[in-house]
Amino acid sequence: MSAREDLTDLIRGVESIAGEDSAVRPWDSTLVEEEAAPIADAILAAGWRPPSRTVSTVEDADSLPDGTLLYSPRTGHAWSPRNGSRQARWASPTGGIYRYTDHFIEHQGPMTVLHEGGA
Numbered sequence: 001m002s003a004r005e006d007l008t009d010l011i012r013g014v015e016s017i018a019g020e021d022s023a024v025r026p027w028d029s030t031l032v033e034e035e036a037a038p039i040a041d042a043i044l045a046a047g048w049r050p051p052s053r054t055v056s057t058v059e060d061a062d063s064l065p066d067g068t069l070l071y072s073p074r075t076g077h078a079w080s081p082r083n084g085s086r087q088a089r090w091a092s093p094t095g096g097i098y099r100y101t102d103h104f105i106e107h108q109g110p111m112t113v114l115h116e117g118g119a
Helices: 003-016 033-045 058-062 101-108
Strands: 069-072 077-081 111-115
Touching: 003 033, 058 101, 077 101
Parallel strands: none
Antiparallel strands: 069 077, 069 111
């Protein structure tokens, strides 16, 4: 889903947040798509972006395509997968390498996806 669609769904779901003691009247608590979409557009235009994806498991890391860039707050280094490499499964522009994803996650994770590459 796009950020707009995610926000529209969240805005439309506000009635689940408004409790029984809320000032929101029950018949006014559900916004239709045509009402929620412009609100989502305004939020996006103001600069809101969805949270960055976090990678913290071997499965998540191994599913990333070449060209992906990860950031490790533990070390302050960026990392990229090297699918098909015999020498290193993970490499950093600073010269660091990891051959095995489990060691990589243990020492560097969890990491933030800065850019997700394509196939």
